[in-house]
Every structure is written in C-alpha cells, then in structure tokens.
Amino acid sequence: MTFKELGLIEPLLKAIKDKGYVKPSPIQEQAIPVILEKHDILAGAQTGTGKTAGFTLPLLQILSAKVSKTTKPNIKALILTPTRELAAQVAQSVDDYGKYLPLKTAVIFGGVGINPQKALLRKGVDIVIATPGRLLDHIEQNTIDISHVECFILDEADRMLDMGFIRDIRKVLALLPAHRQNLLFSATFSDEIKKLSDGILNNPKLIEVARRNTSSEMVSQVVHLVDKDRKKALLSKLIKEGNWKQILVFTRTKHGANKLSQQLELDGISATAIHGNKSQGARTKALADFKAGSVRVLVATDIAARGIDIDQLPHVVNFELPNVAEDYVHRIGRTGRAGNEGEAVSLVCIDEHDYLKGIERLIKTSIKKVVIEGFEVDPRIKAEPIKAGGNRGRNNSSSRNSPKKSDTRTPRDNRRKEKKPFKKDYEAKRTEDGKSKLSNEGKKFKESSNKSKYTSAKPSSSNPDNRQNRQRKPRVQKD
Numbered sequence: 001m002t003f004k005e006l007g008l009i010e011p012l013l014k015a016i017k018d019k020g021y022v023k024p025s026p027i028q029e030q031a032i033p034v035i036l037e038k039h040d041i042l043a044g045a046q047t048g049t050g051k052t053a054g055f056t057l058p059l060l061q062i063l064s065a066k067v068s069k070t071t072k073p074n075i076k077a078l079i080l081t082p083t084r085e086l087a088a089q090v091a092q093s094v095d096d097y098g099k100y101l102p103l104k105t106a107v108i109f110g111g112v113g114i115n116p117q118k119a120l121l122r123k124g125v126d127i128v129i130a131t132p133g134r135l136l137d138h139i140e141q142n143t144i145d146i147s148h149v150e151c152f153i154l155d156e157a158d159r160m161l162d163m164g165f166i167r168d169i170r171k172v173l174a175l176l177p178a179h180r181q182n183l184l185f186s187a188t189f190s191d192e193i194k195k196l197s198d199g200i201l202n203n204p205k206l207i208e209v210a211r212r213n214t215s216s217e218m219v220s221q222v223v224h225l226v227d228k229d230r231k232k233a234l235l236s237k238l239i240k241e242g243n244w245k246q247i248l249v250f251t252r253t254k255h256g257a258n259k260l261s262q263q264l265e266l267d268g269i270s271a272t273a274i275h276g277n278k279s280q281g282a283r284t285k286a287l288a289d290f291k292a293g294s295v296r297v298l299v300a301t302d303i304a305a306r307g308i309d310i311d312q313l314p315h316v317v318n319f320e321l322p323n324v325a326e327d328y329v330h331r332i333g334r335t336g337r338a339g340n341e342g343e344a345v346s347l348v349c350i351d352e353h354d355y356l357k358g359i360e361r362l363i364k365t366s367i368k369k370v371v372i373e374g375f376e377v378d379p380r381i382k383a384e385p386i387k388a389g390g391n392r393g394r395n396n397s398s399s400r401n402s403p404k405k406s407d408t409r410t411p412r413d414n415r416r417k418e419k420k421p422f423k424k425d426y427e428a429k430r431t432e433d434g435k436s437k438l439s440n441e442g443k444k445f446k447e448s449s450n451k452s453k454y455t456s457a458k459p460s461s462s463n464p465d466n467r468q469n470r471q472r473k474p475r476v477q478k479d
C-alpha cells in the first residue's frame, strides 16, 4: 500500500515525500481512507505509531477543498491534546504535512502569552490545536469561535481523562456544532473512555493497531536487578561503558528527577531534568539541548515526557518503575520509533518487584533479568512500601501495581474495572455501574509545556496570563 493508493492529493504526497516516509504505517493505512469518507473513528493507537499523520493528512485534504480565497478563514477543525508538548508536536505535523496547502493553523496552550494567540485567532485560522485549559480561557474571553468546527479530534483521550480534563472537554463539546466529524484516539480503553466516546462519536469505525506493548519487536527490554542506593552508580556505569550518547531517563518524582540529573552531572555525565515544576523556558531549553545532543541525559517524569518525539532515541532507562503499568509502555515507546531499534533498560530494586510483575502481566512478557557484576542484590535488604509521592493522582486505577503492603486503594477504587485491550473492551457491554469513576475530576493538572514556533514562549511566572492568576481553580501537576 502506498500513500497515493490511500487517495491523498498531490500537495500532501509531496510533503510526505519531503518527510522521507516510504509507506503508510498500519494506523495510517486504516485511518486515512475512513476519515476521508467522513466517518467518525475510534482509534486505539498510541504515540509512535504514526497516528498524528493518520488523522492530520486526511483532515488537511478535507479542509483544503473548503479554502476560500476571498473570505477570512473560520475554525473548521479543532484538535484537543492533553499536554503542551503534544499540542506543539501536532501543530508541527500539521505545518509539515500542510506546507503545500494554503491552510492556516494556530496552536494555543498555556504557560505562554495569550495575546499573540488572540492576534492569530483574530486574523482567522482553519485549524486550532489546543490544550483544554487555554482553549477555555479563549472561550471565556470571547477570543475564539468554535461554532463552525466541522471536525473535532480528541488526541490521547485516555490521558485527558487521567489528567482530569473531563469537565473541560464537556464544556468544549457543548459549544461545538452538533453536526460534525469526530475522531477519538486513545492508547487504552477503559469504561471512562467508552462513556466519553459514546457521548461524542456517531456510529464510529473502530481502528486498532498493534499495541507497542505486545508486539514491538523494535525495542529490546532488559531489567537490571539492583539495590536502590546503587542505581545511580549502575546508571553511570552503563552510560559510560556503553558509550551511550542520548538517554531518556524516567523517575517517578520531580524531586527524584532533579536529584538524579545533579548526581549524573557530578559523575561527569551532562544531564538535565524536565518536569512540571520547571518554568516554561527551562523545559523548552532542556528539551532543545537534549534533542540537539548538547546534553546527554534527559531525566523526566512521566507527564513531562509525554509527546517527546525524538527520532532514533536509542536508550530509555526506567531509573524507577512507574506505578501505573501502562506508563511503562508509554515510556519505552519513546525508543524504537519509526522503524529504528531501541533499548529499554529498567533498574529494579526489591521494593519494585510488584510493579514489575504488573508490567509483565500487561505486556504479557517476562522481561529478561540481568544482574551486572559488582551490582549484585544484597539479600539482607527487605522490600519497603514505595511512598505515594510519585503517584500522579491515578490512584483510582486498578492497573496500578502498588505493592500490597502499600496498597492505598479505596473501596471506590476497587470497583474500577481492569483496563482491557481496546477493541475487546469497546465491544464489551457497558457495566451496570454507569457512574463516572474518575477520581481525578476537580484536581486539575498544570499542563506541561514546550516552546512552539507558533507562540512566544514567556516563562509562566512572569506572565499575566498565567493560569494561577485566573479565577478558575489552579491546576496542580501530579507527576
């Protein structure tokens, strides 16, 4: 199958050629024709599968047929993403794939000045890519009109819900025209997603591509069993002796990310941290330095790392395992992307063995365990409960792998259903308990950020548009 056979128009084929893509990815093969036929879709696909091009290419094609040379454009497509990084990245894709088309785009997210966004919207755009909070700011200030939207795209819908954006999404939905095309993308498919999609989608076509966690041959995974206080030394050794050049390292907490990056620096390994407590400018710089190769290690928390797309990222290290098994899949999905090989290394101490079991259950694989000479585990050390500090507020999820001793789930949490494979779950009957099971609602999330060429990136602390200054409840990042 070629892109041409999918029915894409010449300006898009040219842009695809410029990107160097040889053939469509599985999600693109499935999604592009269906979207071009104006169907709603419910797609089970995660970052790294090529899903962005999967919806952007047909969207651009549909909209290009509607461009008027005489009148000011109105917003015909709205793409909602959970994080600023993802919004910026999707906007970049729209720009790249649409470079030979006369469509205008605006990306709007918080943490940067709102006025340039207002100015852009005033001039008129065809496509808006937004995070929910800043979109609602514009709506409240009457600086955006979404009443002409013909296509609504919800990207990473599961993350949206995890991050407590359900109310914001509902507010946005209420302002959209009833007749529109809807595309919903989610890596996992829980009861909440089913409820949301039932409310949004109209007779959707189901699209599911192989989950990276079950089938990715491109990522080799290994676990190094090691004592907690020896992890840093082992990481330094692996980096130095393996001569690793570009490593994305995950910690569970912001504090842990800072501490580790400082310790690596002391070991002579250039490192920087990216997390929700860093200013917009600092995060942008950290990411840019890492991408440019001037910093060897980027230490990140899960939320901050969402949307990071670096081609050929060779090494991902789980310095600490995530307490949500799905996050392991998202983490290792940062490597082995777009047909390149990658390596995912997890440093696992005795406290994390239950997390590891949960991950192995999810990916249906026993990950190879290798003990490195000189880093043998001390059998006298007993497992201790892991503090809840690293939990991103998803304590309602039964996919959480907390060790039993520290299991803090409430009866309400226990009612939740296990996250199931996407399609199977969609086709399964709705549970009797139709109530919303989102425990995160109300505890809002401060979006991670990334500088985009579309916006002026002022640090949020100096910015009068900063959401902390607003009437609405401040969001607290929970990474």
Ligand code: AMP
Pocket (backbone or CB within 6 Å): 020, 021, 022, 023, 024, 025, 028, 046, 047, 048, 049, 050, 051, 052, 053, 309, 311, 337, 338
């Ligand atoms: P996404 O899943 O949309 O985040 O895309 C992951 C990566 O795959 C991005 O770096 C894209 O540029 C790349 N990509 C998307 N489609 C293709 C394709 N057909 N062939 C090769 N790379 C692709």
